[in-house]
Amino acid sequence: MGKRILIFLPFRGVSALVYGLMAVLMAFISFNYFLTLFRFASFSYAQSILAASLASFVSLMASPLNLVVKEVNRKVIAPAVDTVYIFGIPIYFPRLQVSLFQTLIAINLGGALIPALLSGILFQVFQDTYPLLILDILVVTLASKYLARVVDGVGIVMSPIIPPLISTLVAFLTFDGHSSLIPAAAYISGVLGTLIGADLLNMPRVLKASPQVVSIGGAGTFDGIYLTGILAILFSYAVVNSFR
Numbered sequence: 001m002g003k004r005i006l007i008f009l010p011f012r013g014v015s016a017l018v019y020g021l022m023a024v025l026m027a028f029i030s031f032n033y034f035l036t037l038f039r040f041a042s043f044s045y046a047q048s049i050l051a052a053s054l055a056s057f058v059s060l061m062a063s064p065l066n067l068v069v070k071e072v073n074r075k076v077i078a079p080a081v082d083t084v085y086i087f088g089i090p091i092y093f094p095r096l097q098v099s100l101f102q103t104l105i106a107i108n109l110g111g112a113l114i115p116a117l118l119s120g121i122l123f124q125v126f127q128d129t130y131p132l133l134i135l136d137i138l139v140v141t142l143a144s145k146y147l148a149r150v151v152d153g154v155g156i157v158m159s160p161i162i163p164p165l166i167s168t169l170v171a172f173l174t175f176d177g178h179s180s181l182i183p184a185a186a187y188i189s190g191v192l193g194t195l196i197g198a199d200l201l202n203m204p205r206v207l208k209a210s211p212q213v214v215s216i217g218g219a220g221t222f223d224g225i226y227l228t229g230i231l232a233i234l235f236s237y238a239v240v241n242s243f244r
Contacts, residue, residue, distance in 0.1 A: 040125070
């Protein structure tokens with residue numbers, strides 16, 4: 001199967017304008033926080049500008065884009081009705097038939113691929129504190145796994161506030177002695193924990209409903225992982241500044 005790009009625009013009309021303006025405003029607000037974060041990670045100023053732009057503006061613009069990575073075909077037994085006409089009168093005979101349902105599994109560029117890439121880059125900041133970061137990711141993963149709900153026809157649903165709050169809290173507790181690492185830890189654990197716990201670990205439950213498309217990382221503006229990353233940065237800097 002060749003790679004395909006699916007474009008989803010979840011908002012239309014007035015709602016698209018309102019959500020679009022809110023998203024752009026949030027991207028502008030978060031840009032400076034991301035710039036500070038990557039400067040701390042020993043990136044040059046030009047590299048930090050590029051990384052901060054990826055984390056805020058490029059992720060936002062790429063959020064409607066979904067790269068299809070796999071096709072899943074499932075045989076499902078579904079009811080069917082045969083109609084036989086006798087002297088012009090229809091007689092209905094119910095039966096069961098085996099139907100083939102196809103589900104496309106895609107990864108959202110702005111909501112999963114770019115945040116995961118940036119999280120991988122930020123790993124270099126932690127050096128000898130990898131075990132603490134892994135612990136943060138595990139906590140957010142478990143919380144996301146059990147707090148997320150699978151809704152037929154909708155997908156995976158979870159409050160966008162809870163994962164960044166949890167990632168900020170655990171980052172504060174584990175990196176209390178290294179306050180400068182808290183924002184990066186909150187971002188990485190929020191992004192990867194939500195991606196693994198909410199999306200990947202719940203994938204079998206989603207596929208049982210045989211949807212036409214499953215998008216890892218969301219399917220448009222304000223998807224969970226993109227928003228989790230931004231809010232984790234905002235919350236963590238608020239916490240760090242309040243305890244200075």
